[in-house]
Each structure stands twice: as structure tokens, then as C-alpha cells.
Amino acid sequence: GAGVSQTPSNKVTEKGKYVELRCDPISGHTALYWYRQSLGQGPEFLIYFQGTGAADDSGLPNDRFFAVRPEGSVSTLKIQRTERGDSAVYLCASSSTVGNTEAFFGQGTRLTVV
Amino acid sequence: QKEVEQNSGPLSVPEGAIASLNCTYSDRVSQSFFWYRQYSGKSPELIMSIYSNGDKEDGRFTAQLNKASQYVSLLIRDSQPSDSATYLCAVAGTYKYIFGTGTRLKVLA
Numbered sequence: 001g002a003g004v005s006q007t008p009s010n011k012v013t014e015k016g017k018y019v020e021l022r023c024d025p026i027s028g029h030t031a032l033y034w035y036r037q038s039l040g041q042g043p044e045f046l047i048y049f050q051g052t053g054a055a056d057d058s059g060l061p062n063d064r065f066f067a068v069r070p071e072g073s074v075s076t077l078k079i080q081r082t083e084r085g086d087s088a089v090y091l092c093a094s095s096s097t098v099g100n101t102e103a104f105f106g107q108g109t110r111l112t113v114v
Numbered sequence: 115q116k117e118v119e120q121n122s123g124p125l126s127v128p129e130g131a132i133a134s135l136n137c138t139y140s141d142r143v144s145q146s147f148f149w150y151r152q153y154s155g156k157s158p159e160l161i162m163s164i165y166s167n168g169d170k171e172d173g174r175f176t177a178q179l180n181k182a183s184q185y186v187s188l189l190i191r192d193s194q195p196s197d198s199a200t201y202l203c204a205v206a207g208t209y210k211y212i213f214g215t216g217t218r219l220k221v222l223a
Contacts, residue, residue, distance in 0.1 A: 033211065042118075042202055042213035043158065056210065091157055093211075100146040100165075100206050105157045 002026075004106035006092050012112045013082055021077040021109045025094030032075050033103060034067055035091040043091055049075060082113045117141060118205050120214035128222050133190040135217050137203030140184065146206040147179055149188045152216065153199045162188060193221045 005024040013019050025032050031050055035043035045059040049069045057067070064082075069075040079086055089110050095103040119138045127133045135149075146165050150158035164170045164177040164186065176189040186205075190197055200216040 031209070035213075040122075040215070042215045045210055045212065048209060050209070089157075100208075102148065102160055102163050103204075103211055104160060105150075108157045 004092055004094050004104055006090075006106035006109050008109060009107060010110045010112075012114060015082060015084060015113055017082050019079050019082055019111065021079075021090050021092075021111070023075045023077070023092030023094075023106060025073065025075070025092070026096075026104060029094035029096050030072070031095045031097060031101075031103075032069060033093040033095075034075070034077050035093065037089045037091055037108070046077070079111075082111075084113045087111055087113045117212045118203055118214040120201075120203050120217045122215055123218040124220050125217055126220045126222055127193050129193060129195060131193050131221075133193045133197065133219055133221070135188040135190075135201050135203075135219065137186045137188075137205075137214055138184055139186070139203075139205045139212075141205065141207060141212075142181075142184065144184075144205045144207050147177070147186045148204040148206070148211070149175075149177060149186075150202040150204060150213075151197075151199045152202055158202055190219075193219075195221045195223045197221050 034046040037043045047057040052072045064080045067077045089108045091108045093103040093105045149162040152158045162177040164179045170177045174191045178187045202216045203214040204211045
């Protein structure tokens with residue numbers, strides 16, 4: 001596609017439920033990043049993929065968060081047993097190579113846990 | 115000390131003036147530097163990248179990098195009300211992009 005695509009744009013879920021957020025990167029981009037942004041803050045790093053493997057998942061806040069990229073393209077961020085504190089905008093970005101190159105963001109998924 | 119620091123603002127400038135946005139970073143091995151613009155309720159949009167010391171100009175935007183001082187800046191010439199947004203500084207090392215909290219710019223008509 002022309003840009004990074006994220007679905008859904010908005011997700012409202014009840015506390016304790018499971019959610020999946022999808023990211024479709026720019027075609028040909030091998031690096032894919034997930035960030036989380038709270039109001040008034042900059043994007044906070046969660047996890048990074050180079051190809052199919054999670055090269056660095058040090059930003060995932062706890063084991064309720066998990067992400068996959070099975071075929072090296074589309075990625076899914078999975079959150080189990082959601083908590084109200086998980087409410088934020090989840091941003092996905094992709095770049096053509098590993099770091100040190102321009103990264104482009106999708107429009108984000110606004111997650112609200114009620 | 116935060117890895118990437120920016121003044122949160124708001125920075126208010128009159129229309130037509132030069133807006134100067136600043137960013138400092140702590141990791142000396144950082145290699146690449148980026149400025150993103152983020153309108154309220156939207157995702158970050160890349161506007162400038164800079165990799166070497168000195169200035170890089172693109173239209174009304176100039177990015178300045180001083181690795182010795184660990185300092186990056188963005189100048190916006192002839193500021194327009196449409197430039198009103200939050201500007202995020204991002205610093206990349208081996209692979210990860212670290213963002214500042216952003217500076218909110220208000221251009222007054």
C-alpha cells in the first residue's frame with residue numbers, strides 16, 4: 001500500500017477483554033515498530049521487528065502484551081486482560097531498513113478500556 | 115535525565131516569524147535525527163531527517179545538528195497558522211527511535 005495502515009482506527013473494550021490491533025506496513029519495508037502514545041507524551045517504544053522476528057521487545061510493559069509478524073509483513077499487537085491503564089493511541093511505523101532511516105507512521109489505533 | 119528532551123511549550127510566534135524548536139539527547143552514539151509534526155488527534159508525520167553535523171534545508175524548514183553538543187534544532191521560516199502543531203524530535207541509534215515529549219507550536223495570525 002501507499003502508507004502504513006492500522007486497523008481498527010478506534011477500539012473500545014471492556015476491562016479484562018482481549019484485543020488485537022493490526023498493522024500493515026509500507027510494501028517492502030522490513031522493519032516494523034510498535035509505539036504507544038498517551039496524551040501529552042511522545043511515542044513510547046514497545047517492540048521492533050526485523051523481518052519475522054522480534055528483535056527487541058524490551059518496551060512491552062508486561063506479559064499481557066504480545067506481538068507477532070508471522071510472514072514478515074503484517075503485524076498484530078495482542079493485549080490480554082486489558083486494563084484501564086492500557087488506554088492510549090497505539091502507533092505502528094515501518095522503515096526500509098534497520099534503524100537510522102526514515103520511519104513512517106500509520107494513523108494509529110485509539111484504544112479505550114472502560 | 116531523559117534520553118531526548120524538548121521544551122513542552124507552548125511556543126507562540128506571530129505569523130511570518132521564524133519558529134525555533136530545540137532538542138537535546140543523552141546517547142552519544144545516536145546516529146540519526148528526525149523531526150515529526152503531529153497535529154492534534156493525528157499521528158506523527160515525518161518532516162525532516164538529518165544525519166551529519168550542520169544544516170539541512172527543505173523549503174521553509176531547516177534542521178541543525180551539533181553532535182558535540184548533542185543538540186538538534188528545527189527552524190521554521192515564514193511561520194503559518196497551519197504550522198501550529200506539536201513537533202516531536204526523534205533520535206535513532208542502532209535500530210530504535212526514541213522520542214521527546216514534543217514542543218507545542220502556536221502560530222498567531
